[in-house]
Amino acid sequence: MRILIVEDEPGIYNFLKQGLEEESYAVDIAEEGKKGLKMALSGEYDLLLLDWMVPGISGIEICRQFRQEFKQTPVIFLTAKDTLDETIFGLQTGANDYIKKPFHFEELLERIRVQLRPKSGEHSIFKLGNITLNTATYQVFKGDEEISLTQKEFALLEHLLRNKGMVCRRSRIIESVWDIHFDYNTGVIDVFINALRKKLKLGKDENYIQTVRGVGYIAKEI
Amino acid sequence: MRILIVEDEPGIYNFLKQGLEEESYAVDIAEEGKKGLKMALSGEYDLLLLDWMVPGISGIEICRQFRQEFKQTPVIFLTAKDTLDETIFGLQTGANDYIKKPFHFEELLERIRVQLRPKSGEHSIFKLGNITLNTATYQVFKGDEEISLTQKEFALLEHLLRNKGMVCRRSRIIESVWDIHFDYNTGVIDVFINALRKKLKLGKDENYIQTVRGVGYIAKEI
DNA sequence: TTCAATTTTAAGTGAATCTTAAGTCTTTAC
DNA sequence: GTAAAGACTTAAGATTCACTTAAAATTGAA
Numbered sequence: 001m002r003i004l005i006v007e008d009e010p011g012i013y014n015f016l017k018q019g020l021e022e023e024s025y026a027v028d029i030a031e032e033g034k035k036g037l038k039m040a041l042s043g044e045y046d047l048l049l050l051d052w053m054v055p056g057i058s059g060i061e062i063c064r065q066f067r068q069e070f071k072q073t074p075v076i077f078l079t080a081k082d083t084l085d086e087t088i089f090g091l092q093t094g095a096n097d098y099i100k101k102p103f104h105f106e107e108l109l110e111r112i113r114v115q116l117r118p119k120s121g122e123h124s125i126f127k128l129g130n131i132t133l134n135t136a137t138y139q140v141f142k143g144d145e146e147i148s149l150t151q152k153e154f155a156l157l158e159h160l161l162r163n164k165g166m167v168c169r170r171s172r173i174i175e176s177v178w179d180i181h182f183d184y185n186t187g188v189i190d191v192f193i194n195a196l197r198k199k200l201k202l203g204k205d206e207n208y209i210q211t212v213r214g215v216g217y218i219a220k221e222i
Numbered sequence: 223m224r225i226l227i228v229e230d231e232p233g234i235y236n237f238l239k240q241g242l243e244e245e246s247y248a249v250d251i252a253e254e255g256k257k258g259l260k261m262a263l264s265g266e267y268d269l270l271l272l273d274w275m276v277p278g279i280s281g282i283e284i285c286r287q288f289r290q291e292f293k294q295t296p297v298i299f300l301t302a303k304d305t306l307d308e309t310i311f312g313l314q315t316g317a318n319d320y321i322k323k324p325f326h327f328e329e330l331l332e333r334i335r336v337q338l339r340p341k342s343g344e345h346s347i348f349k350l351g352n353i354t355l356n357t358a359t360y361q362v363f364k365g366d367e368e369i370s371l372t373q374k375e376f377a378l379l380e381h382l383l384r385n386k387g388m389v390c391r392r393s394r395i396i397e398s399v400w401d402i403h404f405d406y407n408t409g410v411i412d413v414f415i416n417a418l419r420k421k422l423k424l425g426k427d428e429n430y431i432q433t434v435r436g437v438g439y440i441a442k443e444i
Numbered sequence: 445t446t447c448a449a450t451t452t453t454a455a456g457t458g459a460a461t462c463t464t465a466a467g468t469c470t471t472t473a474c
Numbered sequence: 475g476t477a478a479a480g481a482c483t484t485a486a487g488a489t490t491c492a493c494t495t496a497a498a499a500t501t502g503a504a
Contacts, residue, residue: 014407019393022437105397110336114322114329138389138437150461151436188463190481213471213480372450410452412492435460435491445504452499462489469482474475 001116002026002044002176006036006062007051007078012101016049019105020112024135024155026179033057040066044181045073047115050095052079063095074115078103126161128219129208131200133161147199152177156192160209160219169216193217223338224248224266228258228284229273229300238271241327247334255279262288267295269337272317274301285317296337298330348383350441351430353422355383369421374399378414382431382441391438415439 003020007013008031017027028045030036033056040048040062048066050059057065063075077098097111126133132141135158140147149157155177160168170189174180178188193209202208210218225242229235230253239249250267252258255278262270262284270288272281279287285297299320319333346358354363357380362369371379377399382390395411396402415431424430432440 015393015403018407019391022391022393104403105393110319110333137387138391138434138440152462186464187481191463191483194482194484211481374451408453409492412494413452416493416495433492447504448502450499450501452497454495454497456494458491458493460489460491462487464487465485467482467484470480472477472479474477 001046002028002179003047003049003112004028004030004036004039004045005049005051006030006033006040006054006059007049008032008054009051012051012078015105016108019109023109024151024158025112026176028179031055033059033062037062037065040073041069041071043071043073044175047112048073048075049112050075050077052077076108076111076115126158126164128161128164129206129221131208133157142200149196149199152192153196153199156189157196160217164219164221167212167216167218171216173216189217223268224250225269225271225334226250226252226258226261226267227271227273228252228255228262228276228281229271230254230276231273234273234300237327238330241331242334245331253277255281255284259284259287262295263291263293265293265295269334270295270297272297272299274299298333298337348380348386350383350386351428351443353430355379364422371418371421374414375417375421378411379418382439386441386443389434389438389440393438395438411439 003025005013005016005027007016007029013029013031017029020027028039030039031054033054035056036050036054037057039045048063050062052059054062059077063077066073066075074096077095078101079098096115099108099111126135130143133154134140138154140149140154140157156173159173159176173189174186193211197209200208205222207222208219210220212218225247227235227238227249229238229251235251235253239251242249250261252261253276255276257278258272258276259279261267270285272284274281276284281299285299288295288297296318299317301320301322318337321330321333346356348355348357352365355376356362360376362371362376362379378395381395381398392411400410415433419431422430427444429444430441432442434440
């Protein structure tokens with residue numbers, strides 16, 4: 001899941017970026033309104049976090065123009081305490097939710113989940129054969145055995161499981177997991193797929209993560 | 223745990239009642255606002271589920287009057303999709319959360335658990351291996367030996383133990399223990415983890431507090 | 445205010461993780 | 475059957491992040 005943050009204060013966006021990345025969202029930042037709108041319109045994001053006051057175009061204007069293009073991507077506003085009445089106006093321009101600064105990260109996360117739920121499926125637990133991945137506790141089990149994964153391994157497996165039964169293109173994987181959206185003629189994915197299959201001890205009879213030659217990978221029940 | 227539902231549609235409250243009772247909550251229903259408020263004020267409930275639109279007094283009014291009596295019981299609103307902006311006012315009147323109809327029962331359950339957590343976690347003794355933490359007496363023992371911890375050390379250990387078996391992300395820790403909701407690219411957590419491990423004399427064979435690189439820490443039995 | 449204890453900041457070090465790269469193997473196309 | 479392309483595997487190099495320590499700042503009590 002990709003999130004765009006339009007926010008000019010480094011203190012805030014760094015906090016958000018790190019926190020959200022720990023939850024394995026891919027996060028991009030725009031420090032300025034015009035750029036933010038352009039990035040938002042690219043269609044690469046699953047959710048927008050807009051600060052109310054950013055240099056350039058205001059958050060509300062970004063939202064309005066964004067919705068004018070019939071984009072459905074959920075929008076959450078980050079607003080200062082004293083602009084509440086305007087905020088409600090903001091919701092009328094098509095935002096989905098708002099959150100007051102200072103806020104608890106936990107609360108923001110919950111609201112993000114609410115917005116993404118219809119797409120991402122509501123459970124934080126994903127299953128594939130006897131493999132279980134729990135995004136809440138950051139744990140992976142194969143049967144009863146806990147498998148210790150690194151960040152990237154976890155993010156990759158999560159991506160595959162979120163899209164269980166569907167082919168995940170390499171380009172999409174590199175975008176979602178590595179947050180790279182340009183050239184990607186690199187072998188990282190292969191290396192990490194290899195690591196996953198090893199750690200999960202996927203034998204011939206447990207070919208849960210299959211290669212789709214020329215395209216990517218697919219996680220599916222056998 | 224007792225839950226009061228104020229809701230007039232039998233279809234909804236029966237669904238909720240049955241589901242919640244299966245989760246072993248005790249559930250009462252009020253079909254009408256005035257009665258709902260009276261029951262709520264009785265103080266018998268651990269949580270209120272208020273429909274936004276009930277006959278008699280509105281949900282928001284119930285909540286306002288309820289809070290006026292300095293009642294701390296958590297309140298969750300059930301709201302229709304199109305009343306989101308009003309809902310936000312609802313949160314300001316002292317509600318703890320809201321959920322949009324139609325919602326998934328799982329999601330409601332999750333939010334209920336979030337609200338009840340602080341109370342249900344009142345078991346004041348937490349154990350991890352031969353380590354015991356008592357929130358009532360503010361003491362920590364390792365075996366028979368009492369370990370003297372500072373405030374922050376205690377709070378951190380408590381957080382880890384409350385979430386035993388789950389990975390605690392740095393962002394959550396910094397929120398829960400330090401109450402910081404913004405920038406936190408700081409090394410405090412590391413320093414205190416270090417202090418804990420030292421004071422608790424966790425050797426190689428007693429690796430109760432494990433680090434999850436890039437994410438946080440996990441306290442677990444070995 | 446002063447002093448001691450606690451908390452936070454900062455910086456150097458080392459280890460785990462990530463990335464790159466190169467050689468090997470497998471599949472596909474001709 | 476052979477060549478080419480893509481995937482697998484491995485290991486080394488680069489990087490990031492946590493550990494550790496000490497010093498600075500803050501807090502609280504005398």
